[in-house]
Amino acid sequence: MESNECSSISNNNIICSNNNNNGLFPLSMMNTTRYYNDGDIQFRPLEIDDYDKGYSALLCQLTEAKFTKSQYIERYNQMKKELDNYYVVVVEDKSKSKIIGTGTLMVEKKFIRGCALCGHIEDIVVDSTYRGKNLGLKMIEQLKYIGTLVGCYKLILDCDENNVKFYEKCGFVKKQAMMALYLPPQPKL
Numbered sequence: 774m775e776s777n778e779c780s781s782i783s784n785n786n787i788i789c790s791n792n793n794n795n796g797l798f799p800l801s802m803m804n805t806t807r808y809y810n811d812g813d814i815q816f817r818p819l820e821i822d823d824y825d826k827g828y829s830a831l832l833c834q835l836t837e838a839k840f841t842k843s844q845y846i847e848r849y850n851q852m853k854k855e856l857d858n859y860y861v862v863v864v865e866d867k868s869k870s871k872i873i874g875t876g877t878l879m880v881e882k883k884f885i886r887g888c889a890l891c892g893h894i895e896d897i898v899v900d901s902t903y904r905g906k907n908l909g910l911k912m913i914e915q916l917k918y919i920g921t922l923v924g925c926y927k928l929i930l931d932c933d934e935n936n937v938k939f940y941e942k943c944g945f946v947k948k949q950a951m952m953a954l955y956l957p958p959q960p961k962l
């Protein structure tokens with residue numbers, strides 16, 4: 774399939790291949806992985822220039838997420854060394870050069886179940902002015918698609934009670950309980 778040639782998948786969503794190798798995505802998967810693309814609204818891997826397109830501000834709509842451009846570049850380059858572990862997808866409104874959505878698939882390598890891969894869905898957020906347009910749903914579909922390509926046997930996530938219905942609409946079911954322990958900050962090694 775040529776770059777940007779579209780093909781339909783379930784629910785009539787349109788996805789396009791993306792062979793831009795500047796993004797946070799393994800080169801080996803670049804030419805075969807397809808992304809939702811609807812006019813100016815484009816899904817793609819996170820790129821190093823996305824800090825300037827409002828990536829930090831978008832994450833601040835999810836939680837405390839203020840970081841400088843140099844912190845962003847340092848973390849981006851760390852992730853780039855572990856391309857099999859991190860699949861950070863963003864949605865850009867090309868008409869505004871603005872990042873309006875993001876979501877991450879983190880792939881955990883396990884010993885159990887025949888050294889299986891477990892996918893963790895993390896840091897899903899859609900800009901408040903773009904909510905209710907199925908972009909969150911499409912982001913989860915995109916991550917499910919990548920998780921399937923990578924070979925994850927399941928996808929799991931933690932969320933607030935008020936987002937349970939959203940994830941149920943995305944096909945997830947409630948299981949067990951979420952627990953957390955926050956550790957005291959330590960000086961950097």
Ligand SMILES: CC(=O)SCCNC(=O)CCNC(=O)[C@H](O)C(C)(C)COP(=O)(O)OP(=O)(O)OC[C@H]1O[C@@H](n2cnc3c(N)ncnc32)[C@H](O)[C@@H]1OP(=O)(O)O
Pocket residue numbers: 834835894895896897898899900903904905906907908909910911930931932933935936937938939942
């Ligand atoms: C693992 C994690 O990262 S959990 C963190 C989740 N992120 C946040 O809480 C950040 C703030 N919230 C957001 O960014 C967004 O509201 C999201 C990501 C939760 C949803 O994104 P949206 O683009 O608005 O959702 P989308 O339009 O795709 O909704 C799909 C369906 O779910 C429904 N839905 C969306 N959010 C909710 C909700 N909180 N409660 C109930 N239903 C919901 C929609 O009504 C829609 O239903 P429909 O198909 O019957 O019309």
